[in-house]
Amino acid sequence: MDREFAYTDADFNKVRAELRALAGINLADSKISLVYSRLAPRVRKLGLNSVKNYLSYLETHPDEQEHFINALTTNLTSFFREPHHFELLKEFIQSGEQCERIWCAASSTGEEPYSIAMTLVEAFGRFDVTSKIVASDIDSNVLNKASQGVYPIEKVDPISNKKSFFLKGKAHNQGSAKVVPQLRNLIEFRQVNLLDNQYPVQEGMDVIFCRNVMIYFDKETQVQILEKLLQKLRPGGLYIAGHSENFNHLGHLITPVGRTAYRKV
Ligand SMILES: C[S@@+](CC[C@H](N)C(=O)[O-])C[C@H]1O[C@@H](n2cnc3c(N)ncnc32)[C@H](O)[C@@H]1O
Missing domain, CATH: 1.10.155.10 (Chemotaxis receptor methyltransferase CheR, N-terminal domain)
Structure with missing residues (x-):
């Protein structure tokens, strides 16, 4: 060649x-x-x-x-990817579970943490929620993109309540949409390498999304990372994995509660 x-x-x-x-x-x-x-x-x-x-x-x-x-890195993602996980999050909140702190541990260009934020706003029925989302990735380029919260309009169009969550670009920004500040303010972006021994994230998370990144690691590394992530999750907290990331064999750590969704034992 x-x-x-x-x-x-x-x-x-x-x-x-x-x-x-x-x-x-x-x-x-x-x-x-x-x-x-x-x-x-x-x-x-x-x-x-x-x-x-x-x-x-x-x-x-x-x-x-x-x-x-x-x-x-491969950064493929989309808004409300695997929608059943956002329905589960909404049910979790509406059942009265504490949901103050959420970590999205491989957030790529931001579609996933913004989908979490939109779910929070819809579940609580208001923007001024006390919940906070930490969104992290190893890739500094995607974190910058995520932090700007600007997306091509075609990516935003399928979102049902998009008018509440995005501002349509005008003049030279035509064709793009920007996340509204009230939604952006719910998220803090941070660079975290899941391979590191210590994660700069506080303990007692209520929910951790770690989707479609474990597939890149070997089995041994997956279990090591899962154990470190679970140290940051409160007992009974939700752990959400990607569609092909199955941890049903780790019943001593997490119990399945839906499609690739678990609760910490
Ligand atoms: C395929 S995307 C998944 C994005 C999103 N979670 C989703 O499911 O749509 C995988 C992301 O994992 C990130 N990643 C890869 N290795 C990582 C590591 N060691 N630590 C943290 N993030 C990592 C990549 O930069 C990429 O943004």
Whole structure:
């Protein structure tokens, strides 16, 4: 294959090992071309001529790690993705359960924490709720995007009560919509690597959303991360996982309460 920069199987394996060490993410063999296309813009920007040279640069420039991770994460998400989880959250609140603190632990570009915030407002029937959401991700680019709360109008259109939650862009902002400040104020964005030993998040969370990120980690890492997350969740608190992240075998830690939703034992 004709490529702008030299790239070998050995480079790909080195990228995989580095990403796994830094973020816990495992890349399948099939991702060899994807990795090249994600890293090529960095190689170009730094004026290098091969992925091998880029990897040497990464080794000697710790600041580059952030760009490396940002380039290689997969950030697919959408508003009210897996809608049953938001219905469950609403029921949880309306049943009278305490729901003051929610952590969205792989928040990507923000659609998930804003969906949580919209659910809170709808469940309580007002914007001035006392609940707070911490939204975190390892990727600083997606956190910046999330924090701005600006989305293409097509992403916002399917939301039923969108007029209450978004302001339509005008003039040069036409085609986009911005989250209203009352909704934005319910969320605090923070950079957290789930691989770290300590999470800079307070204990006693009532609900943790950690969806569609565990799939990137091996089984052993998944259990280690789940145990660390559960240290931050109060007993009886809700733990919400992604559609293909099943923890039914960890009955001593969490009990299933719906489709990939659990309560801390
Ligand atoms: C596929 S998105 C899922 C987004 C959202 N939770 C959802 O279900 O729609 C996975 C997110 O996990 C983040 N991620 C990957 N590894 C991570 C790590 N070690 N710590 C924290 N976040 C991580 C990625 O940056 C990405 O934004």
